[in-house]
Amino acid sequence: xxxxxxxxxxxxxLAVAIVATVGAAGVPSWIRYLGQLSTSTALAxxxxxxxxxxxxxxFGQSLFYFVGGYxxxxxxxxxxxxxxxxxxxxxxxxxxxxxAIIGQLxxxxxxIFFSMLTLALSMVMFSVATKVRLFGGSDGLNIGLMxxxxxxxxxPDAQWASFVFCIWVWTALAIMTHAFLRSRFGxxxxxxxxxxxxxxxxxxxxxxxxxxxxxxxxxLAGAGGALAGLSARHVxxxxxxxxxxxxxxxxxxxxxxxxxxxxxxxxxxxxxxxSYASALFPDQWQTAFGAMMLAIVLFxxxxxxxxxxxxxxxxxxxxxxxxHTLERGRSS
Amino acid sequence: MGTLSAIIVDAASFSAWxxxxxxxxxxxxxxxxxxxxxxxxxxxxxxxxxxxxxxxxVALGWGTALQLAAALGAASVIGALIGLLVExxxxxxxxxxxxxxxxxATYALFLVLDDLTKMISGGRSLYAAQPRDNLGxxxxxGLQYPTYDIAxxxxxxxxxxxxxxTLNRTRLGRCVTAVVxxxxxxxxxxxxxxxxxxxTFIVGSVLGCIAGALTAPKIAxxxxxxVEVIVIAFAVVVVGGLGSIPGALxxxxxxxxxxxxTAHLMPEVEVFAVYFAMVAVxxxxxxxxxxxxxxxxx
Numbered sequence: 083x084x085x086x087x088x089x090x091x092x093x094x095x096l097a098v099a100i101v102a103t104v105g106a107a108g109v110p111s112w113i114r115y116l117g118q119l120s121t122s123t124a125l126a127x128x129x130x131x132x133x134x135x136x137x138x139x140x141f142g143q144s145l146f147y148f149v150g151g152y153x154x155x156x157x158x159x160x161x162x163x164x165x166x167x168x169x170x171x172x173x174x175x176x177x178x179x180x181x182a183i184i185g186q187l188x189x190x191x192x193x194i195f196f197s198m199l200t201l202a203l204s205m206v207m208f209s210v211a212t213k214v215r216l217f218g219g220s221d222g223l224n225i226g227l228m229x230x231x232x233x234x235x236x237x238p239d240a241q242w243a244s245f246v247f248c249i250w251v252w253t254a255l256a257i258m259t260h261a262f263l264r265s266r267f268g269x270x271x272x273x274x275x276x277x278x279x280x281x282x283x284x285x286x287x288x289x290x291x292x293x294x295x296x297x298x299x300x301x302l303a304g305a306g307g308a309l310a311g312l313s314a315r316h317v318x319x320x321x322x323x324x325x326x327x328x329x330x331x332x333x334x335x336x337x338x339x340x341x342x343x344x345x346x347x348x349x350x351x352x353x354x355x356x357s358y359a360s361a362l363f364p365d366q367w368q369t370a371f372g373a374m375m376l377a378i379v380l381f382x383x384x385x386x387x388x389x390x391x392x393x394x395x396x397x398x399x400x401x402x403x404x405x406h407t408l409e410r411g412r413s414s
Numbered sequence: 415m416g417t418l419s420a421i422i423v424d425a426a427s428f429s430a431w432x433x434x435x436x437x438x439x440x441x442x443x444x445x446x447x448x449x450x451x452x453x454x455x456x457x458x459x460x461x462x463x464x465x466x467x468x469x470x471x472v473a474l475g476w477g478t479a480l481q482l483a484a485a486l487g488a489a490s491v492i493g494a495l496i497g498l499l500v501e502x503x504x505x506x507x508x509x510x511x512x513x514x515x516x517x518x519a520t521y522a523l524f525l526v527l528d529d530l531t532k533m534i535s536g537g538r539s540l541y542a543a544q545p546r547d548n549l550g551x552x553x554x555x556g557l558q559y560p561t562y563d564i565a566x567x568x569x570x571x572x573x574x575x576x577x578x579x580t581l582n583r584t585r586l587g588r589c590v591t592a593v594v595x596x597x598x599x600x601x602x603x604x605x606x607x608x609x610x611x612x613x614t615f616i617v618g619s620v621l622g623c624i625a626g627a628l629t630a631p632k633i634a635x636x637x638x639x640x641v642e643v644i645v646i647a648f649a650v651v652v653v654g655g656l657g658s659i660p661g662a663l664x665x666x667x668x669x670x671x672x673x674x675x676t677a678h679l680m681p682e683v684e685v686f687a688v689y690f691a692m693v694a695v696x697x698x699x700x701x702x703x704x705x706x707x708x709x710x711x712x
Contacts, residue, residue, distance in 0.1 A: 139514035141521075187693075190700065193513050194449040194656075198648045199696075202689050205645055209685055324641065328521065335518055365533060372525030379519045380507055 091260050091341050098346075099253040103246050111238070114245040116357065118313045120349040121252035125306035127333040127345035128259055129299030135339055136295050137275030138192065141327050142200025145184075145207050146177040146300040148322035150307030153177070155223040155317045156216070166228040166247055170308045174255075177304020178297055185296035189289045204322055211319035222318025225311055248309050255305055256342045262298065263342070271295050303330075332371065335378055340391045419555030421674045427563045429670025430570035434628060435643055436650040436662045437573060438621030444657030445594055445614040446509075451520040452500065453622045454644030455527035459496065460489040460626025461635045462531050468542035468631070478548040485545075485627045493623030496527070497616035505615065506608075524640070532637045539636040546631040566628060573621070577659050590614060594657070649692040655705030664703055668695070 106114060126147050133140050153173040157163050163172075188199055212220045227240055228247075235243040262268045270291045273281050278288045311317040320326065329352060337348030359367050439453045464485035471484040500523060508516050546562040554564070581587035592600040593610045601607045633639070650669050654661025672691040676684045683690075695703060 134514060137512070137514065139517055191696075194517065195652070195696070195700070197514075197517055198449070198645070198652070199693075202645050202649070202692070205642075206686060206689055328525070331518060331521070365537075366529060368525045368529035368532075372522040372529070375522035376504065376519060376526070379515055379522065380504070383511070383515055 089260075089264075091343060092257055094343055095253050095256050095260070098343075099249050102249045106242055106245055106249075111241055114241065115313070116353045117350065118245045118248045119310065120346065120353045121248040122306040122309035122313060123329060123333060123352060124346040124349035125252055125255055125309065126303040127306075127330045127337075127349055128256065128342055129302040129306075130327075130330045131334045131339050131342075131345055132259070132263070132271060132295050132302075133299050134334055135272045135275065136292060138292070138295075139197045139331070140200045140296075140299065141197050141324060141331070142202075142204035143299065143303045143330050144322050144324060144326035145200070145204040146181055146303035147307035147310070147326060148204075148207055148211065148317075148319070149177040149180050149300075150174065150304030151311035151317040151321045152211075152217060152223070152307075153304070154308045154311045155225050158225050158228075159223065164226065164229045166230050166244075166312055167251075169228070169312070170251055170305055173308035173311075174301045174305040177307065178301030180304075181300020182293070182297045185293045185300070188296060189293040201324055201327070204324055204327060208319055208322040208324075211322050217319070220319055222316060222320075225315045225317065227315075228312060244313060248313060251305065251309060252346070255302060256346075259298070259302065260342045267291070267294070332375055335375060416556060417678055420557055421678050423554050423557070423559060423564075424677065425667075425671045425674035426567050427559075427670075428673055429666045430567040431625075431629065432646065432650045432670050433570045433574060433663055433666035434566070434621075434625040436647040436666060437577060437659065438618040438625070439644075439647045440651045440654075440657055440659060440662045441577070441621065442615055442618035443651070444659075445590060446505070446611055447657075448505070448513075448516050448520070449648070449656075450618070451517065451644055452523040452527060453618075453647060454640035454642075455524045455531075456493060456496065456619045456622030456640075457626040457629075457643045458531050458635075458637075458640035459527060460493060460623030461630040461633075461639065462535055462540070462626075463488040463492045463623065464627035464630035465540045465542045465635050467627075468544060472542075472544050478545050481545045485542075485630065486624060489623040489627035490620050493620035494616050496623075497619030498612070500619070501612050501615040506612075509611075524644070528637065528640055535635075535637070537637055539634040541634055543631050562631065569628065574659065574663050581659065646688055649688050652702050653692055653695045655702030658702075658704045661702060661704035 102117065126143050129146075130140055130143055150173040153176040154169045157169060157172060163169055184203060188196060191199060211217050217223065227234075227236070228244065230243055230247055233243065263271070270281060270286055274288055274291055274295075281288050281291065307317075307321055310321070333345050333348035333352055335348075336351060337344040337346075355370075356367075359370055363370065435457060438456070439450060442448065442450050442453070467484040467488035468481050471481045476484070504519060504523065505516075508519055546560055549561040549565070551558045552561045552564055553559075579587075581590060589600070589605045590610055592603070592605060593607055597607045600610075646669075650665040651662055652665070653668055654663070654665030669688055669691045672687045673684065676687040699705070
């Protein structure tokens with residue numbers, strides 16, 4: 083990374099966060115709520131995106147989403163902790179640890195083996211979650227009101243504070259992930275999809291790259307699950323169900339893999355779609371969802387963000403070309 | 415002694431079901447090199463088709479044999495139609511695309527088909543146990559079993575034999591094997607590769623629907639039965655080696671035995687038996703028991 087040049091992704095992330103914070107009071111609470119839910123979906127989807135860059139499709143990120151959500155609910159209930167930031171951090175660490183352990187097993191698998199093993203694990207977790215009494219069975223658990231570094235909002239303020247909290251957690255984690263992906267180690271992740279043997283000849287361990295990518299994806303999904311639990315103030319075994327993991331895949335498919343910002347667009351779109359679809363055609367939701375996925379796979383496999391990136395690079399190219407062409411025009 | 419014979423019969427019956435569910439999946443993988451998640455939806459579509467066919471034939475006063483024939487006929491026709499549609503409209507455009515993209519496409523197809531069964535049935539649980547009840551019970555080792563379940567073992571072995579015979583002893587089967595080995599050379603030799611692929615996919619989806627149709631009299635058919643099936647079928651196929659029919663038979667036997675043993679001796683871990691068997695085999699042979707050894711790509 084060249085330190086003196088401005089990083090547009092970080093600038094854009096901060097701009098979104100600041101605009102959202104300042105504008106939060108001005109928008110209706112239901113839009114704030116959708117935004118809040120999108121941050122949680124977006125974080126988990128960033129994890130799916132990282133794995134997909136390595137050529138690995140995980141159908142099991144819902145497992146860590148579940149770990150994150152339930153870590154918050156259980157610690158708030160039995161540990162009496164009400165500080166949102168502490169809870170999210172603990173949830174992310176718990177999910178990261180779980181991913182590090184499972185990743186040891188999965189790091190040797192690729193392709194459909196990886197996809198189906200992650201799917202199987204999340205289905206095992208789901209069936210455990212519906213049966214264990216500590217987890218509240220299929221009803222799930224409720225989560226009480228939170229405090230934010232000593233600030234204890236009540237009533238309408240609580241929803242506002244919760245929104246701003248989610249936005250900044252998302253921003254902070256997205257910046258960290260962006261820095262990781264820009265680092266030398268992060269650059270190895272897409273290389274796994276390209277050619278594994280070449281990485282090994284360069285002196286890196288492919289296994290370790292996949293393991294780290296899986297751990298980080300798990301941690302992000304855990305943080306996402308924690309935010310989802312805090313937003314809805316309720317967690318249930320549906321967090322672990324494979325359709326939840328399918329949602330993250332949809333988001334990445336829709337928005338593409340160009341940057342850590344992309345999944346946020348897809349996630350916001352998904353939440354809007356979900357809230358409208360459940361009102362307009364509640365019984366055909368899966369059909370609409372599946373048909374959209376098929377349409378994207380068939381007609382725009384690179385994702386919508388490719389269009390933005392293409393336009394942006396075209397604009398920059400034109401701007402970079404202009405003085406050059408003028409100079410050439412003068413000399414000739 | 416009673417427990418042992420019960421375990422053996424249960425293992426055989428469960429393995430037979432597993433093989434029926436998995437054979438279409440492994441066939442499609444073998445020829446088209448794609449994991450068809452929509453297979454779970456084919457299974458539930460077949461089950462619903464059988465429910466309606468059996469219901470109609472019972473209303474017409476047909477006998478047990480005709481009821482089963484109607485169920486299998488309806489499932490096969492619908493399976494063939496859906497298979498043709500899916501292969502021609504979706505998969506044909508995705509051959510050669512990255513693996514995750516194809517996986518997502520079949521996942522999307524699963525969602526759509528699963529939702530269609532929900533729309534048609536209205537989301538209720540449906541039953542069609544008449545053929546199974548009519549066939550009565552049979553005593554093995556001092557225990558009573560439904561004749562239908564025992565007969566399924568024979569059906570499953572027949573499917574295995576037919577698949578083996580077709581692939582190894584007929585001209586068509588040799589063409590399919592050639593396409594699996596190298597589709598470009600087969601095309602050069604005059605084999606219509608596209609037609610072989612379409613045909614295989616249709617046979618695979620018909621097999622998936624038939625598995626659902628044969629299971630329908632045993633269970634309450636409700637939305638969501640397809641999800642579990644795809645994971646279990648994958649476990650079976652992976653244990654034996656993806657794309658191999660004898661592998662599917664072996665995988666079904668191992669997973670069926672694991673499930674039957676745990677069901678009788680440790681019922682609390684029965685749900686996990688399938689996954690344990692899969693993880694245990696994959697830890698020793700990462701590509702399954704009967705998968706050929708392949709070199710790493712460079």
